[in-house]
Amino acid sequence: MLQALADGILTGSIIALGAIGLTLTMGILRFANFAHAEMITWGAYMALGALALMGPFMAPLGALSFGLPLIIAMVIAAVLTSLLALMIDHLVFRPLHGRPNDMTIVFSSFGVSLLVRMVVLLIFGGSAQYYSNTLQIAVPVAPGLRILPDQLFVLGFTIVTVISLHFFLQRTRLGLAMRALAENPTLARVNGIDTRVVIRWTWVIGASLAAVAGVLYGLTVQLRPEIGFHLLLPLFAAVIIGGVGNVFGAVVGGLIVGLAESLSVFIIPPSYKLAVPFIILLIVLYVRPTGIFGSAHHAGAK
Amino acid sequence: MSGHLFQANNVVAGYRPDLPIIHGVSMHVDAAEMVTIIGPNGAGKSTMIKAIAGVLPISSGSVTLAGKDITRLPTHGMAAASIAYVPQTDNVFTTLTINENLLLGASSLPKAKALEQVGKAYDKFPALKQYRDKKAKVLSGGQRQMLAVARALLTDPHLIMLDEPSAGLSPLMVSDVFARLRELVESGVSVLMVEQNAKAAMAVSHRTYVLAEGRNRVEGVSSALAQDPEVIAIYLGAGGRKR
Amino acid sequence: MTGFAAYLVFFLIIALTYSIVVMGLNLQWGFTGLFNAGVVGFFAVGAYGTAVLIGPERAGAIGGFGLPFPIGVLGGAALAALAALIVGLAxxxxxxxxxxxxxxxIAISIQLIALNFEALTGGAMGLISLPRPMLDVFSSPAHYNLFYLGVVAILALVVYLALERAVTSPWGRVLKAVREDETAARSLGKNPVLIRLQSFVLGCTLIGFAGGLxxxxxxxxxxxxxxxxxxxxxxxxxxxxxxxxxxGAIAGAIGVWGLWTMSGLLISQVLPVQFQSQGxxxxxxxxxxxxxxxLLFRPRGLIGERETVSKHAGPR
Known part of the structure; x- marks a missing residue:
């Protein structure tokens, strides 16, 4: 039980990172980006590529399975994932903006997600890969609870990222502009905000968070081209639980989904774990479609 | 044709390029002048100032401010070009605090200057200060209007455009808002406003434009137009009955 | 029949089955603007529903009712409609x-059920040796396939004609009204949510029906x-x-399925074995x-040249 709780929090924190990026883009760019989860896959594999180029020059840091190169690889992955997001926005989403059916963009993101996944598969192959072959010894933390040092790193890193993002959104002018744009794009423009610039930064932040989530996932689970495909539903569930556009809500939503997935094994066979986010999603949509923290403004209701 | 602070010539605009709502409207505003636009529903009053503000696309015609062509300027460039616009509805960010609303209004200014201007705004509108860190959704209609005007003034614009500043306010608040705008004009800012409340608006403004069906209908000094039998019959009468 | 002709018959049966799926999706997207991202789920529900209803009895398994094929197909379609109702209402x-x-x-969840709920779906093995309708009437598999092609072609035609009628009927006009101007439709006393739900469920029913076929x-x-x-x-x-x-939906089904099979054939012929997965x-x-x-360059589609009725089809 304790172990399942710990695993749930760990998975939940990775889902949360991805969900933050998705909720920001859904709130600010105003469409459900099906390709967001593939940014997670892309980021994870870009880090793998960067790591391969750097080589395992440095010894692991402390008890962790990786060294400084992985941190550098994570930064490179964030940059490359941001570039991919900006490229997709430029080539696909922006030209489709203003089509009579708003759902055309959502649908195009569905097509893009397939393309990104297949390109990753083509370059890196379909079998599972790992950043490091170093074997880690799980540290017993409490009776019946063992945690890998890497998992502690993931948790700590997520907490730091979420807090920094919170301060960025609350304290900087760009953060303020993003929040304003999420509420009312026209009024934001009237206030002198160049929304194109803010949108570009939104992509960069969303994609970077996705890349980080991908690397952390690869670190604690494994790398497969289907990472994103399997995370898409948990991400959407987390975003909707927390209320679209709500960063704090996405974190809580991510944790709820992660915990529900790992605790579900006590009720249903583990092979149905992937359906848990869908069940949660349905319940939220039936009971409280604005999400737990949803305000009337970002309400799911029309 | 030049010499006016603000000038719009034969502006054609609408929500869609193929379906113009205003068909060649012209108007001007001089420095420290207060001008009202009135007209029946669907006359294109709001469309006109939205087009000037860059919120709606202008398909032909031109708009100049202080001799500079601002016809094709993107919306976010208007603030820097010394023209401010206060929409009728949703004119404050309800999810942001009062202070954040003001900071946002100063987005086009360097940070130090922005903080300075926000400080000045609190001096000008002391009532806002007590709500500084409250979300704008707690404000009343009149307070929101005040915040929206305060926000629009942060960049020290030459011209401020308002879309029905009196809409939804109590009669007492209406006269307060108009008195505030009058003070602004006396301090040298020009005001261009769209109003349903034609009588009250004409009473405070220098000149009035009457639009109908997306075209200029009548224009003139407000006090004279207010005596015009046609204007009284069609617009003032209708405006009066509405309230 | 020659090998090629036999293959062509086989190909057309699958392509026309898919064309019914595409027409169901077209009702949702093309005529109503609803984005169904789980087409395969509803297709699978129809298929598995049919299989469980018509299949022979198996030891320790749910289903195997041995019902006649037409009842099985309709049952499968009804199950797909039920699944559509669950997500549509939400x-x-x-x-x-x-x-x-x-x-x-729901598509992901259905896939999981198909893979794991062995008592009902047979799990990874699936359900095999299901009775094929009227198989014993025909002397050879080739004749049977030709017969089945006829059945599928007639059903596709019926679906086509029914949908063409539906979209020009009063119901179709309300559908169009809801799509073009929801507020106006609402003011005329039409409930847009109900209209969308009808279109969505009907579309999914067709998709499930095709799964049964x-x-x-x-x-x-x-x-x-x-x-x-x-x-x-x-x-x-x-x-x-x-x-x-x-x-266009029918033409698209045949065209894209043709492209898919031919590119698959080409890859298996041209690429060396070790590169097959990349292929x-x-x-x-x-x-x-x-x-x-x-979507970007030919929003009206590559094949359909007729003036489309959809506002979603092209730039304004």
Missing amino acids: TLRLREEYLAIATFG YVGFIGYVSPLDFLPILTFQIWAMLIVGGSGNNR GAIQVILIGLLIVLT
Whole structure:
């Protein structure tokens, strides 16, 4: 039980990172980006590529399975994932903006997600890969609870990222502009905000968070081209639980989904774990479609 | 044709390029002048100032401010070009605090200057200060209007455009808002406003434009137009009955 | 029949079955603007539903009712309608994209059930040796296939004619009104949510119905026939054919399925064995490119030239 709780929090924190990026883009760019989860896959594999180029020059840091190169690889992955997001926005989403059916963009993101996944598969192959072959010894933390040092790193890193993002959104002018744009794009423009610039930064932040989530996932689970495909539903569930556009809500939503997935094994066979986010999603949509923290403004209701 | 602070010539605009709502409207505003636009529903009053503000696309015609062509300027460039616009509805960010609303209004200014201007705004509108860190959704209609005007003034614009500043306010608040705008004009800012409340608006403004069906209908000094039998019959009468 | 002709018959049966799926999707997207991201889920429900209803009894298993094929197909379609109702009721009163997310979710869940609920679905093995309707009437498999092609072609034609009538009927006009101007439709006393729900459920019923026809032809169900890629393939057929256009939907189904089979054939012939999986990825990339590029550059589709009735079909 304790172990399942710990695993749930760990998975939940990775889902949360991805969900933050998705909720920001859904709130600010105003469409459900099906390709967001593939940014997670892309980021994870870009880090793998960067790591391969750097080589395992440095010894692991402390008890962790990786060294400084992985941190550098994570930064490179964030940059490359941001570039991919900006490229997709430029080539696909922006030209489709203003089509009579708003759902055309959502649908195009569905097509893009397939393309990104297949390109990753083509370059890196379909079998599972790992950043490091170093074997880690799980540290017993409490009776019946063992945690890998890497998992502690993931948790700590997520907490730091979420807090920094919170301060960025609350304290900087760009953060303020993003929040304003999420509420009312026209009024934001009237206030002198160049929304194109803010949108570009939104992509960069969303994609970077996705890349980080991908690397952390690869670190604690494994790398497969289907990472994103399997995370898409948990991400959407987390975003909707927390209320679209709500960063704090996405974190809580991510944790709820992660915990529900790992605790579900006590009720249903583990092979149905992937359906848990869908069940949660349905319940939220039936009971409280604005999400737990949803305000009337970002309400799911029309 | 030049010499006016603000000038719009034969502006054609609408929500869609193929379906113009205003068909060649012209108007001007001089420095420290207060001008009202009135007209029946669907006359294109709001469309006109939205087009000037860059919120709606202008398909032909031109708009100049202080001799500079601002016809094709993107919306976010208007603030820097010394023209401010206060929409009728949703004119404050309800999810942001009062202070954040003001900071946002100063987005086009360097940070130090922005903080300075926000400080000045609190001096000008002391009532806002007590709500500084409250979300704008707690404000009343009149307070929101005040915040929206305060926000629009942060960049020290030459011209401020308002879309029905009196809409939804109590009669007492209406006269307060108009008195505030009058003070602004006396301090040298020009005001261009769209109003349903034609009588009250004409009473405070220098000149009035009457639009109908997306075209200029009548224009003139407000006090004279207010005596015009046609204007009284069609617009003032209708405006009066509405309230 | 020669090998090629036999293959052509086989090919057309599958393509026309898919064309019914595409027409169901067209009702949702082309005529109503609803994004169904889980087409394969509803197709699978129809297929598995049919299989369970018509299949022979198995030891320790649920189902195996041995019902006649037509009842099985209709039952499968009804199950697909039920699945559509579950997600439709949850999402159609909400933001449009919630339907997309929920349909994606139900497709994943259905895939999991197909793979894991062995008592009902046979798990990874699937359900095999299902009775094929009227098989014993025909002297050879080739004749039987020809017969089945006739059945599928007639049913596709019936669906086509029915949909063409439906969209020009008063109901179709309300559908159009809801799509073009929801507020106006509401003021006329039409409930947009209900209209959307009807269109969505009807579309999914057709998709499920096609799933049943598919099972009747191949005689088994297996999770491998219902992979997520099928959703993308069906979408490619619709987009290429031109959404809002039922003739385009049929043409798109045949065209894209042809492209898919031929590119698969080419890859298996040309590429060395060790590169086959990469070849598969390239094949899928082609589907993705087909969708994205058509959306960008030929929003009215590549095949359909008729003036489409959909406002979603082209730039204004």
